[in-house]
Amino acid sequence: MTQLGVMGLATQYQRNSVTRLLCTLVLSSILMACATGIQRAPSAAPPPAPDMFSAVDRPADQYQSLAEQASDADAFNWRVLAVRAYLQQGDTRTPAPLLDALRRDAASPQQQQAVAILDAASTLAANQTEGVQQQLAAVDRAILPRPALAYYLSLSAELLERRQQPIEATLALIERHALLGGKEQESNREHIHKLLAAQSSLALRRAQNAGNSDEANAWFSLMAILNNQRLQPGQQQWQLQSWSHINPSHPGQVYLPPLTGLVGSEAYQPAHIAVLLPLSGRLAEQADAIRNGILSAHQGQSSRLSFFDTNGRDMNSLYQQVQQAGADFIVGPLLKEEVSALIELGPVIPVLALNTPPYQPGMAHFYYFSLSPEAEAAEAARHMWSMGHRQPLVFAPGTDLGRRIATEFNDSWQQQSGKPAILAYFAGQSSIESDVRRALASTSSPPPAAAGVIQPLGEGGWTGAPEPIDSVFMVTNATETRYILPYFDFVRDSRAARLPTYVTSRSHVPTGEAPMSELNGLQLADMPWIFDGAPQLREQVEELWPNAGLTWQRLFSFGYDALTVIPQLAELRGGAGTVPALTGELSVSGQGVLQRRLQWMEYRDGEWLPGG
Template sequence: MQPKEPPPPAPDMFSLVDRPADQYQDFAERAPEPDAFSWRVLAIRAALQQGDGATAGQQLDLLRRQASPPQQATLVLLEGALALTQDNPEAALQLLGPLDSSQLTRSGTIYYLLLQANALEQRQQPLEAAKALIERQELLGGGDREANREHIHRLLQPLSPQSLRQAQGPGNSDQANGWFRLMAILNNGNLQPAQRQWQLQSWRTTYPDHPGQAYLAGAPAEQLATSAYQPAHIAVLLPLSGRLAEQADAIRNGILSAHQGQGSRLSFFDTNGRDMAGLYQQVQQAGADFILGPLLKEEVEALLGLDPAMPVLALNLPAYQPGLPHFYYFALSPEAEAAEAARHMWDQGHRQPLVFAPNNELGRRVATEFGQSWQQQSGRPAILAYFAGQGSIESDVRRALASTGTPPPAAAGVIQPLGDGAWTGAPEPIDSVFMVTNATETRVILPYFDFVRDSRAARLPTYVTSRSYVPDDEAPMSELNGLQLADMPWIFDGAPQLREEVESLWPNAGISWQRLFAFGYDALALIPQLTQLRQGAPAVPALTGELSVSPQGVLQRRLQWMEYRNGTWLPGGN
């Protein structure tokens, strides 16, 4: 008897199946390892492709007994594929869910994502299935990319524009958000031609290399112009009634003051209790060509979802900013002030700050932002500590100052409070303090840092934000001497002529009202400079700070740093 010829070298086990299952099995019986394993995998895949689940299951049982530990991930993929042929997508997803795809080869990952997508599609979850295919797209080449792209399009084409808009968010990749936004436009049969054209041009500008460009063959190819805005009619969206009416009135007066002498028209729309879709339609019918506002995060998110066909300067910062070329965000954010403090303290030469914040939602949020910004600046974490209330301030300060260690790595946004069981071994002692406190808390807490350390020792440089501002007309408080505070220049007698006018018109306006007035003033005054700032023009001085614009359209403020001395705020630390 003549010995059988050895089979050809085994191809990739996740390559195209183009032979009958029995031929692959014959090759497996004649091949040495590891080729034999690859041929067996191909034989099982071929049996599944032929609809012979019984044979595939028998061969999988045999393979399971022979497989080595590194081959277990491949067995899980085959088990998931078998479950799909048995119309059991739930079992397939239970098998695939815990699988660590980093153990797979590139081709194995491609196969894994296809199995996930098919299982989700069988479960009537087209959005999740599309996400798996979108991730798969980046790994493919040649004709496979086109087939995968068509599969994505086929999944998303029946979905409503509303569901596609709601699917967009920061948890998705840019490619996924691009698909969802594009299909929300293409699936919307109620759009006016001009609005559809604007939205598609905006999408092209945002996603110039997206595979979805293939479905815009008949759409205008030019990108949206990015010249300076000179609106003729500005629609201002504010909650002019309801619980925020007083704050909206301050912003409105700032807008009106900045608008003096301008030729454009202003129209104010009350957002309180209004549906954003209906309000936007009213804005369009009024002939507006620019939107200033809205003020609340949920309103900004609702307007974003409508993909408005005109430039927008929103007065808040939602969690997800999709980077639309004509959408801008402006907010007086305590988190942004914390990031500014981290930058300033690094520039001042500090290397191991202590963050002391109240143990509540705002305190944790602001402390997290400072910590993340400090990590970016310095490559090392800040020390985060929390106080519970006035009754435990002394013990909280003692624990904070005793915690001179560096925290272990943590997931983004996770705060690790100091106290019992804190880490140890920081290479540098605490050299500065950032306090997330209001004015009353600052007055109470600051003396404890002197008392706990040593009243004879020099005070640790201490920094606060605008929440700790103390007006100059209050009695001097020596315990605050040396405190450094960041706030908008407007508060420190910036623009004296405008300040005199404001004080004559609103003599009883408090500090919060004045900040919101400056916010509204800057928002309107900055409109003609938005595009140039987004393209990298130098920051411009304004009432609320030195303003620049990020590539995503977020207005960023550099604040003015002042030092408290005997009842007066004096320039210092800039």
């Protein structure tokens, strides 16, 4: 090749190299220009934070990442969710720094309570149960939103379950149930059922009491029936039908086996009635009066009566004896504690108990009948409302009995009127005038609750009597009534008519005693039997027991009605109205409690005459 040719090739190579270099430089310039002229799109903002105690549905690191990107307000919620997620995954170490940060940042009361709940959750997750109870107790439940309260109750239940307290754990879960929805509620219900299914029927019956919610007592009642291995299939069906009828919307309905038919409303026609009374001991005289009433009512009947002495007897062994005797109905026992003991046994025999215990489980075959002064006070409240009174004053002794009766009146009054009565308590004869003055001046704010001062009850606090006092219910015996009633006339304007005043059987003054004009106009409620009801029966009683006093006669009529009403119990419970009886017009509540409508009479110059 010639020298000229070589030089041409070199020149061409150089040109190509320069071209490639220029292209590279141009392309670099273009890319640099693009880089400086076009901005990078920002990353997407995190979604708004949900409630701190909403359901955990993501891994913990995702919550933590969202917390790092969020604003301060939302970051707190995301960190709470991250801590909960770590604990749910069984990791108690990783969330420690997050918890420290939450403690520093917690500003509002709700955030501070959230940290307190997480502290308890972290301690529980680390199996350090000793301090959890104190941590939970420090939480102010009153300000917790629904999701936080649901989480709090879940922790409480878990702690109680670990402490081998399944009944208490279910109480927490039952309270939690209404705060949940959907699958969470279904899971919570299954947890309740699992815990209770492992308990004995006796333990579940003992767990029922007036301090529980209706829903909790219904859970315990249902599971006591389902867990009772001694029940025959027919007996279990009957009791479950009863439970279902009383609790139609209860969450436990899903655990009922198929039920055939409805709760029977046919009349009880027992062939053998067992009567449980304290026929010996300190109450033998009272029991004898009831026994005589039962025997008198039983005349001409074909059923068999058997009397069992409850004095000093264990209720379990006594109930077994009743079953062995072949009884198919029980009347009694008489004492509250005996009735509660019989309830614990879950009797499969229908029962008409002769007292009303603090808690009355709703069972279709169990009834409660009593002559309690509290029940008479409730009847007085219903009657006074029907008479058009709207602001009664209750004047009662500052004793336990006086306060119980006054409270029962007030409860019944609120059911009628939706507002509380005015309650005033007196201390004794020495201060009665000042006590009456305070009571009648009770339209102002009340002083502290004590004997001799006003103690209004009811929700919402005291705002003063919305209406002037228009009637008085006195919780007094006959002696107290005679002494106190004139003071109400003395303290008020003597020209004003006496406030309509009502009392119950404790204030009964027998007809025939010397007239007491100061009692004129007094309205008294008592059983019709006392006011010469059933004259033919009274003639027989006076012939057989000529020296019987008022107390004996009341107990006699109590026993008489207890036996007479048995065939009508189921019909009355179904809403059949009332039936006339010696102790009053009888009706039965849905819980099986017999209620008496008393006869109201007015005192006039030594006689009791039909009143309003």
